[in-house]
Amino acid sequence: MSAVVHEKYILEPRDAGFCLQLTGDWRFSDGIPDIEPLLQRLSAEPTQQQLNFDGNQLGKWDSGLMTFLVQLIEYCQQQQIEVKTAGLPPGVQKLLTLAFAVPERKGARRQILGQPILTKIGNVTIEMHRSWYDLLHFIGEIILSTLKMFRGKARFRRSDLLYQIEGAGPSALPIITLIGILIGLILAFVGAVQLRLFGAQIFVADLVGLGMAREMGAMMTAIIMAGRTGAAYAAQLGTMQVNEEIDALKTMGISPVEFLVLPRLIALCITMPLLCIYADFMGIIGGAIVCSTMLDISFFQYFQQIQNAVPLKHFIIGIVKSGIFGVLVATSGCFRGMQCGRSASAVGYAATSAVVTSIVLIVVADAIITIISQILGV
Amino acid sequence: MTEYHHLEIHNLTMAYGDIVIQENLNFTVKQGEIFVIMGGSGCGKSTLLRHLVGLMQPAEGDIFINGVNLWQASQMERNEIISHSGVLYQGGALWSSMTLAENIAVPLMEYTQLTEKQITDVISYKLSLVGLAGFEDYYPSEISGGMQKRAGLARAMALDPDILFFDEPSAGLDPISSRLLDDLILELRDSLGATVVIVSHELASIFAVGDQAIFLDSDSKTIIATGAPKELLESSDDPRVRRFLTRAAHGSMETEVRTYV
Ligand SMILES: Nc1ncnc2c1ncn2[C@@H]1O[C@H](COP(=O)(O)OP(=O)(O)OP(=O)(O)O)[C@@H](O)[C@H]1O
Numbered sequence A: 001m002s003a004v005v006h007e008k009y010i011l012e013p014r015d016a017g018f019c020l021q022l023t024g025d026w027r028f029s030d031g032i033p034d035i036e037p038l039l040q041r042l043s044a045e046p047t048q049q050q051l052n053f054d055g056n057q058l059g060k061w062d063s064g065l066m067t068f069l070v071q072l073i074e075y076c077q078q079q080q081i082e083v084k085t086a087g088l089p090p091g092v093q094k095l096l097t098l099a100f101a102v103p104e105r106k107g108a109r110r111q112i113l114g115q116p117i118l119t120k121i122g123n124v125t126i127e128m129h130r131s132w133y134d135l136l137h138f139i140g141e142i143i144l145s146t147l148k149m150f151r152g153k154a155r156f157r158r159s160d161l162l163y164q165i166e167g168a169g170p171s172a173l174p175i176i177t178l179i180g181i182l183i184g185l186i187l188a189f190v191g192a193v194q195l196r197l198f199g200a201q202i203f204v205a206d207l208v209g210l211g212m213a214r215e216m217g218a219m220m221t222a223i224i225m226a227g228r229t230g231a232a233y234a235a236q237l238g239t240m241q242v243n244e245e246i247d248a249l250k251t252m253g254i255s256p257v258e259f260l261v262l263p264r265l266i267a268l269c270i271t272m273p274l275l276c277i278y279a280d281f282m283g284i285i286g287g288a289i290v291c292s293t294m295l296d297i298s299f300f301q302y303f304q305q306i307q308n309a310v311p312l313k314h315f316i317i318g319i320v321k322s323g324i325f326g327v328l329v330a331t332s333g334c335f336r337g338m339q340c341g342r343s344a345s346a347v348g349y350a351a352t353s354a355v356v357t358s359i360v361l362i363v364v365a366d367a368i369i370t371i372i373s374q375i376l377g378v
Numbered sequence B: 001m002t003e004y005h006h007l008e009i010h011n012l013t014m015a016y017g018d019i020v021i022q023e024n025l026n027f028t029v030k031q032g033e034i035f036v037i038m039g040g041s042g043c044g045k046s047t048l049l050r051h052l053v054g055l056m057q058p059a060e061g062d063i064f065i066n067g068v069n070l071w072q073a074s075q076m077e078r079n080e081i082i083s084h085s086g087v088l089y090q091g092g093a094l095w096s097s098m099t100l101a102e103n104i105a106v107p108l109m110e111y112t113q114l115t116e117k118q119i120t121d122v123i124s125y126k127l128s129l130v131g132l133a134g135f136e137d138y139y140p141s142e143i144s145g146g147m148q149k150r151a152g153l154a155r156a157m158a159l160d161p162d163i164l165f166f167d168e169p170s171a172g173l174d175p176i177s178s179r180l181l182d183d184l185i186l187e188l189r190d191s192l193g194a195t196v197v198i199v200s201h202e203l204a205s206i207f208a209v210g211d212q213a214i215f216l217d218s219d220s221k222t223i224i225a226t227g228a229p230k231e232l233l234e235s236s237d238d239p240r241v242r243r244f245l246t247r248a249a250h251g252s253m254e255t256e257v258r259t260y261v
């Protein structure tokens, strides 16, 4: 029967069982010794049914020692070795009592299991199915609330609506101005280089006017607003979800869709078409700058040309589109926010997926509208 | 033992912008003392704690930790000092996207050279101290409010800091857990020599653990009583303090009510 000797402890058989003698400092900064040799020695001698301690040589200690002892005692409990802590300093004994005061709750510990690939595919499929179902449910609720609003019965605060309109409208003007003018400049520039080859510079006006009115104005506004406002909606509602604020609304019998989603939806439906008109105008000004500086076309000529070449219906199509995009951006932002989990990273995920969903929906909707207007010949 | 007090507060004035919360606070906390901050709800206890841990800069006055003036030290020194303290926030403040084990592992990985296995062991020891053995792999959103509080406590104690700040540690706990928590606080002090600063409303635990206490008042905006909680109960002649310490069993509650009506 040999003893296990380590720089910090000696385990030796004594009397009816083992005695563990602790020496030196036992702090985190001194490192925790490996417990394995001890456990092996204990298990090699199943006849020894008792473990005593000798802490007379023990120096400074902190949770480093406690961690070691807790491991050891847990092991002994499994092996049904009786542990006598009397030889330890009183502080250690009391902390041990506290550590074992509340036994581990049965079934609390989790097994982390790897899942087979088929299970994963199955789970993802079920998840996708549920997500579609949730989306439909959400859209249904929005429609019902909207109907309620038209009957004047929807409950939300007017100040909320005004606040949302301000956030999604006037505050977005600077970025829309910048992007609008730049898009106009780029369209005109690309057109100018090509059309100049044929001496058809004046058609740059047609290109910019038509491009902005039908497509780019609405599209760019929608994408900017998806990144700017859609993400904000997801983050706001997501954080409210985390703080149980949405639960508080529900338990008061107030529909979160009415109270939170509706004002945001209406705000974007109102501001998006207005922003789109503004963006159209900015784009056309951008084009004018290129025309007057690079192509020697005067402002007057340029606007004259646009007036002739771009009838009002193109502007109207763009504006209608932007209204639809507004609904899409607000819906996906709010939907992702309401779906949000209860952690900080879930809020981040909600914001990201709100932007991705919005942009995908915008592009798909744009394609569908283009095809429809082609068929209708407008 | 050091020749200066662990924590010294001189003429501290706390304010949010122009709104002064408390002014002219003076007190000291000795090494190894359990120091209780009392006062009615909203009088500025959590704000005081935020000042003591260096999250807020005093509007006026100085805070000394181990003799170092917190706000005259460089940013580096301040971080160094603050990293030696453990803080339990009123709301738990667990990192919601990490499991309990990961929450506790963060300071251990940052400040110690322990191996992964050892960190796991330390985590399970710390969790068992607060009665949460086996809950390593739960996310904060999956456990109850009182459990979150206890997990926050385990995180605050992760590194055996020499000074601990607890904001209402026993709020939301049942009487038994609350009692075990008091024992734990006493033991942290007795065996590890930690200084503990507690904000608490729980009279039983104030009397059980508190060595010294201050009482903040929101009307006079300063400390209206200092001393050991038991002595305050026996000998304080301030009716506000007495009412607080006796749960309004004594003092002029009735006349008070009449004046408000
Ligand atoms: N970020 C802030 N900005 C402005 N005022 C604040 C801010 N946080 C707190 N206050 C004010 O400071 C005062 C003190 O708040 P504090 O959170 O410190 O109270 P407390 O004593 O901890 O109360 P409780 O016991 O309810 O936790 C309150 O009146 C509160 O209105």
Ligand SMILES: [Mg+2]
Pocket: B045, B046, B047, B090, B167
């Ligand atoms: Mg507080």
